[in-house]
Amino acid sequence: MRDDVIGAISTPPGEGGIAIVRISGEGCIEKVSQIFQARVSGKDIQVQRPFSLTLGWLKDEKNEILDEVLVAKMNAPRSYTGEEMVEINCHGGSITARRCLQRVLSTGVRLADPGEFTRRAFMNGKMDAAQAEAVIDIIRAKTDRGLKLAMKQLEGKNSEYVKQLEDCLIEANMLLEANLDFSEDVGELDYDQLRRLLINTRDGIDNMIRAGELGNIYKDGISVAICGKPNVGKSSLLNALLRKERAIVTDIPGTTRDLIEEYININGIPVKLIDTAGIRETSDIVEQIGISKAQQAVKEAELVVFLLDIEAGMTEEDKAIYDYIENKERVIVLVNKDDLMEKNISEEEIEQNFTELRVIRASIKEEIGIQELEDIIEEMVGVGLIDSDNLEFTVSLRQKETLLAGREYIQEAIEAMEEVPLDCLGVDIQNGLARLGEITGRNLKEESIDRIFREFCIGK
């Protein structure tokens, strides 16, 4: 039977706290070890004892940190499924968990079918029938709910769009297949038309994935951390964006000690704002804890607003904080207190230190620059790239995986078009068609055959 490596998120989505990415199947430990770096060097999970927990980071394709995670490894047969297993405890919410899963899938792990973990557990004798049936109930409920959700998603814009993609590929397939099965009736194949249809499908898939990711942002929101040294105006910014006095603001450096999280809506995007303690050297224990929390928040946030005080100037302290931020492309620099006469940060200095970053000159006190910040956040999320009509899209991970798999076949077909005979081309096109069909559950192969008879006059 199928004994490949499967993975899925095993905590209910949307319920905050820790999400677990569960991976099962022979070879899964090796797979995870490719993308995991232990905090303490040498603690590679491959050599760790079974049932140990290892703290470390999940790395993305560019070897940058995705999330700080706790990895548990279990050897067969002493695991939930009875197979070799890894559980990755992600810190971030559902978005991070999804990203982590996606990273895991990129190592060749297959997204588990509903009920597959349970099935394996049962097959391997880890569960009795009553337990298995209890789980089936849950799976059933979940898939039914999932189906309803998927159906709902597929009403509206999504389905229209997928249908367009499918029709495009069906037409390509129809042209090719009619030419193979009924060459005497339909005449020569129009290569240009075929290529055009394939390219349209491919680009359509790309658009759909991009739009879907944005749609997901609209649904799930993003997190924005506000950071900087003490007294630059972080809490003032939080209040200004919230349009209420939420955080305490004083002229005493070190006012904010703990994280303050608030939700707002910026041009339709749900945003989690995180005000943090000003980062500095300190001997105050409470403040120290606050600062390390601030550092963690900065690490995990999708966007970071980095504040400077124009009167105080760019100090070594500022530079140290800035250097600490990973992934600079998610940073927005806000130079605050522009209302003050004394200006110790020059244009050149900004130019030099923050090339290619978005920099806002602002006075939170006078409410200058707030609107600009909101616009930049919206823009950085990427919404501006896409026709706002398509923003109702959301694309689930499974749909995305499926779309990507289909895209790969179509791309291969486009590249091979001149070189291989038509029957080989058909292999890629039919595979692409099968993948797309999985999304809507249509039998696209049958529909192409139907269309051959509808559009060509076949008359043996």
Next chain:
Amino acid sequence: MIYNAGSYEVIVIGAGHAGCEAALASARMGCKTLLCTLSMEHIALMPCNPSIGGPAKAQVVREIDALGGEMAINIDKSQLQMRIINTGKGPAVQALRAQADKLEYYREMLKTLLAQENLDVLMAEIQDIETRANRISGVITKTGARYDCRCVIITSGTYLKGRIIIGDVMYDGGPGNQFPAMKLSASLINNGIELGRFKTGTPPRINRRTVDFSKMIEQPGDGRPLTFSFISPKQKKPQLSCWLTHSTPRTHRIVMDNIERAPLFTGVIKGRGPRYCPSFEDKVVRFAHKDAHQLFVEPEGRHTDEMYVQGLNTSLPEDVQIEVLRSIPGLENVRIIRTGYAIEYDYVPPSQLKLSLETKKIEGLFTAGQINGTSGYEEAAAQGLIAGINAALKVQEQEPFILKRNEAYIGVLIDDLVNKEIDEPYRLLTSRAEYRLLLRQDNADIRLTQIGREIGLVDDTRWEIFNRKMESIASTREMFQEVSFTPADEKMTTFLDVRGSARLKDRVSLWELLKRPEIHVEDFENMNWIETLPGEISEQMEIQSKYEGYISKQMEQVRKFEKMENRKLPEDLDYSEVYGLSNEARQRLKDVKPGSMGQASRITGVNPADINVLYIYLEKKRRN
């Protein structure tokens, strides 16, 4: 009065393409077999187009051959013309097609049947089947003879309650004005078999001496000595031509002026006809913007002046048919020999069958051919062969023989019939096969001869020829991999330059070189790097090297597919007992009774969660 006339192990009702294969297979496997036909003069009759093969169908004919069936050998003996269709579109869709001498085809098949050991041929109409406790026990003829038997295969084609329609003229009849079989349907219904009704049609036949060929384009044969069978002698035969002409705007006007007299449009014809084989009037109405349709005029035999008008299948009134024909370039003075007609007939919706072609309701009763809702000689013959084999295996108390979708077009055909809802006459297409690149006409023997041998249908001669070929392929392939050239080899460099192919960078074998699209085995032969190879060997070298990448891509798909396919589902599985199935899945599973997890997953309405639930259920059962 009914009298006891004897007993057989297998009785085949119908001597069309399905029946002939079924009877031969059963007899050759050692079963005492009886073959019944309504008419001795119409055995292996081609009631429609005089041709065999073409895309998907050629592959089937070769598969029948590799399994020890008769169709390929018989058409090789009786062909008028052979051609390869789809050259240059890749090995998977290349297809041989033969024009057949219909009379010759009949004579050769009759000879083979009558010479076959264990086989009796009988002209008799079977009116009743007899069952005992849902098991077949015998058949009864119109004249009252009762035969005992263990298995029955019905291959009645278009004869069950056959009804001919020409304009407003209608009468009961089989193809070519033969007797229809009016009684057998009722016997089937009494035994719980459901029947449906389909329709098909055929064009008028015309007299060659009244055709002006100077207004048509000649379509000659290939000239090369081509054969369907892997064991037929390769010899050149004089080739007869086909002729291409077309309909005209005047033709279409005649059709439209008489459309209210067309039974297809007046509602007289109720059975559903095939879309890939529309009547001419249907084409004119649906594709009104076209002002010409291709028509091929094809010979029906060497010793007759009768010709077939391919593309003009019609049930228009006779006077309109004549007018239509005479509006076509080259047919201005034509005389009809046979009028075109439509025929309606009873069929058995094939979801009532197992993959072995045995009915689910009645043990020992098989159906094959057009009665199962298919159309086409090749599709019929393939089913006949499988039903014949399985009836014999049943008599011998052995497991049924089932070809999978990745093994043969025959597997695709039968799997589709059983799992899909068939609502129009079914025809094979290459696009119905997921693993098309593996199911080629050139490798049908490599795929199936071994299996045919195990079943007992491949005789020693065929087996020897096959083994010699396999050895030759292996050793040639090895040689191709061993002989290699370095970049310093001047002869090679010149050759590549002349061919416009990139020069070598490293040492390269002939095998690697052959992967280049512009390089062929013939080149190696011309350069004297190798001896001249037999055509079938160099063909394998070309295909196996050039398409290695795509072929292994398909093999990968097949491996996934097979895992599910090999997980069998018990026949008596009670789906109402399976906890957690969705209602729709439960109902569909109950109806289809899939034989494997793979088959279950192909049924519409069964989703992956249901499959997991099934796995759990099976495991639970195994433990108890």
